[in-house]
Structure formats: structure tokens, C-alpha cells
Amino acid sequence: MKRFCVNCGIEESATTPIIRGLCPKCYTEIRGLVTKPSSIELEYCKVCGGIKVHGKWVYVQNAEELRETIEDFFIELLKPSEDFILEDIEITFTPYEDSPATINLFGKLGGTKISHAITVNVSWKASLCPLCKKVVGGSYNAVVQLRYINTDSEIERFVNSIIKEFELWIKEVKPVKNGYDIMLLDASLAKRIAEAAKRKWQAVRVMESYGDTRRTSNGLRVSRFYISIRILNFKSGDYIVVNGIPYTVVSFDGSWLNLRDSSGGISRVHIDEISRNLSKYRVRKSI
Ligand SMILES: [Zn+2]
Ligand SMILES: [Zn+2]
Incomplete structure (x- = not known):
């Protein structure tokens, strides 16, 4: 005899597994895929828009980085039920404004793919990050x-x-x-x-x-x-004085310099050598 969902009566099939006596739809409704707080508070910097997550300030450059940061925050916060494997989330929210955020959960329940949306009320607390505090301090x-x-x-x-x-x-x-x-x-x-x-x-x-x-x-x-x-962005034509002898830079590939002395002799010097002994070298750039 086929197993069936004790809540809605649907029979088990390839697309409808029965997990702990429930079909995926009833499991999601009754047991829930994740445990979540009903609301959370996010502290943000009112000057630079940085955001404090798990006790650490994260500086974001744009809306996309803010969303990624908030998603990472929720991924850590949500606790999947033991039958659900949470693979990814996608969040829709209004930045810096108290409002509910919609979180789309993607994952596997009883071996089949499932997606489900939950909401969490997000409140934003305006604050100053340590860096902007210093700006204010001047x-x-x-x-x-x-x-x-x-x-x-x-x-x-x-x-x-x-x-x-x-x-x-x-x-x-x-x-x-x-x-x-x-x-x-x-x-x-x-x-x-x-x-x-x-x-x-x-x-x-x-x-x-x-x-x-x-x-x-x-x-x-x-x-x-x-x-x-x-x-040390040398280019050909620059002058370098090494131990009192002037050289002209013939070429520089980012690692090796080819140098020419006044009699036309070429020597090859690695940039690390110049960098280590920079005080010994005098450099005049080409015009
Ligand atoms: Zn059911
Ligand atoms: Zn700030």
C-alpha cells in the first residue's frame, strides 16, 4: 500500500515524497523548513551605509553588495529543519527602512527540490561606524x-x-x-x-x-x-644612477630592467634588486 500524507491525503509519488507522514506542501506549512526570528534589527552607519553583521562592520559600496551582505547574514541566521537542506536564499527588502523582508528559500526536502518564501520583519538602527565616528571627530x-x-x-x-x-x-x-x-x-x-x-x-x-x-x-x-x-613603474628612457654610474633604461617588463651604460654596454637587473637598494639608486624620469 502506498503511503499518503496524513494531513491532506495525497498519495506518495516520485514528485511527492512523504516526509514524517507529510507531503512537502503540508510539511512546509505545519513543521516549517527553517526556524527564524519573527523580527531582527540591523545596525547601520548613517554616514557611509556600512552595516554591522554578527558584531563586525562590513563596508558596502553599492546596493548589490548590501544585498549580498544581508543574504550572508540570513544564511547564517536561519536554522533549517532536519529534513531540509538549505542551498540558497534570495532576499527582497527595502534598504535602511523598517519593513518586512521576503526571503525565498531554495533547497531539497526529502530529496526533491523545493522553494518557499518566508518573511522576517527587519528594523534598521541608525548608528555611526568606528571610521565615521573619527570623521566626526575630525x-x-x-x-x-x-x-x-x-x-x-x-x-x-x-x-x-x-x-x-x-x-x-x-x-x-x-x-x-x-x-x-x-x-x-x-x-x-x-x-x-x-x-x-x-x-x-x-x-x-x-x-x-x-x-x-x-x-x-x-x-x-x-x-x-x-x-x-x-x-617603480620604469619606462624606457629613464635614468638610473647605480654606484655613481649613470644608466639609461632600455626596457622594463615589470620584472626585469635592461640598462645601458654610456659606452653602450647592456646589463640586466631584476626589479627586486633595485627595490632592495633603492637608496643607492638615483632615478630621473625621462621627459
Ligand atoms: Zn499534504
Ligand atoms: Zn560609517
């Missing part, structure tokens, strides 16, 4: 000294993307000879800029130091974090 703790050999479109794109991404936490961008000084709120942001430069160019020299030590009103000694980022 001080900067870190300086990025970005330097390069040659100004090219790659450098310009990099500087523009940095200014765009970190806009809220940059106090000032000061053009200097062959580069920029970027005043930032926090050392962790300065390190993120150095990592971005290292991802983009192989030949980047990064040096960290502290300076401008001063006392705060409550007597604490504080220093500013300095990070010097030197992008």
Missing part, C-alpha cells in the same frame, strides 16, 4: 605617501579609484612631486591602499613608520602612521 591618524617614477594612465586610474573608494575617510589629498600625500583616518585603510598597489604592480616598495608623536588632552601619547608606497 582627526587623521595615517598618511599614505604615494610615489611613482612615471605618471601614466594606470597611475591616474589607480589614484582616482583610491579616492573614490576611500572618499569618506580621506581628510586631504595633497599633490607633491611625483605623487600624492593622502591623509586618512585610520592605519588599516592605509594598509589596504598598499595592498591594492601591490596587487596592481609587481614593483612596489612599501615602508611603514610612525611620526608626529603628540599628547592628547588626556595625556596619552599618540603617533601618526606613515606608509610610503613607491611604485
Whole structure:
């Protein structure tokens, strides 16, 4: 005899498994696919739109990243029932506005695919993230000294993307000879800029130091974090002086430099060698 759903009477079939005496539809209605809170509160930064999830601030750049962050949050929050394998969710919600969110659950119940929508009331609590708190406080703790050999479109794109991404936490961008000084709120942001430069160019020299030590009103000694980022983007025609001997850069492939001395002799030097001994080398860029 075929098994049937004790609630609605439907018979078991290939598309309708019976799980704990119930068909998928009745299982979903009676037992539920997941346990969920009826409402949750999300803390967000009213200045930058960052969001606090599981105790940690996540900085989002756009609506899509916000949605992904909220989905990750719910995936961790929802507890699937023991017969249900939760594979994915899709959430519809109104950002930064108290309203119900619709969460579409996708997964397998008793071995068959199932999707089902639930709602959770989301309330948003306006707050200030630690970085924006510092903006309001008005001080900067870190300086990025970005330097390069040659100004090219790659450098310009990099500087523009940095200014765009970190806009809220940059106090000032000061053009200097062959580069920029970027005043930032926090050392962790300065390190993120150095990592971005290292991802983009192989030949980047990064040096960290502290300076401008001063006392705060409550007597604490504080220093500013300095990070010097030197992008060694040589191009042919640049001059390098090594141990007093001038060379012209013939070519640079991102790793190896071909150098020509005044009598026409060619030597091949790896960029790491130049980078390690940068103080010994004097560099003059081509016009
Ligand atoms: Zn049923
Ligand atoms: Zn913020």
C-alpha cells in the first residue's frame, strides 16, 4: 500500500515524497523548513551605509553588495529543519527602512527540490561606524605617501579609484612631486591602499613608520602612521644612477630592467634588486 500524507491525503509519488507522514506542501506549512526570528534589527552607519553583521562592520559600496551582505547574514541566521537542506536564499527588502523582508528559500526536502518564501520583519538602527565616528571627530591618524617614477594612465586610474573608494575617510589629498600625500583616518585603510598597489604592480616598495608623536588632552601619547608606497613603474628612457654610474633604461617588463651604460654596454637587473637598494639608486624620469 502506498503511503499518503496524513494531513491532506495525497498519495506518495516520485514528485511527492512523504516526509514524517507529510507531503512537502503540508510539511512546509505545519513543521516549517527553517526556524527564524519573527523580527531582527540591523545596525547601520548613517554616514557611509556600512552595516554591522554578527558584531563586525562590513563596508558596502553599492546596493548589490548590501544585498549580498544581508543574504550572508540570513544564511547564517536561519536554522533549517532536519529534513531540509538549505542551498540558497534570495532576499527582497527595502534598504535602511523598517519593513518586512521576503526571503525565498531554495533547497531539497526529502530529496526533491523545493522553494518557499518566508518573511522576517527587519528594523534598521541608525548608528555611526568606528571610521565615521573619527570623521566626526575630525582627526587623521595615517598618511599614505604615494610615489611613482612615471605618471601614466594606470597611475591616474589607480589614484582616482583610491579616492573614490576611500572618499569618506580621506581628510586631504595633497599633490607633491611625483605623487600624492593622502591623509586618512585610520592605519588599516592605509594598509589596504598598499595592498591594492601591490596587487596592481609587481614593483612596489612599501615602508611603514610612525611620526608626529603628540599628547592628547588626556595625556596619552599618540603617533601618526606613515606608509610610503613607491611604485617603480620604469619606462624606457629613464635614468638610473647605480654606484655613481649613470644608466639609461632600455626596457622594463615589470620584472626585469635592461640598462645601458654610456659606452653602450647592456646589463640586466631584476626589479627586486633595485627595490632592495633603492637608496643607492638615483632615478630621473625621462621627459
Ligand atoms: Zn499534504
Ligand atoms: Zn560609517
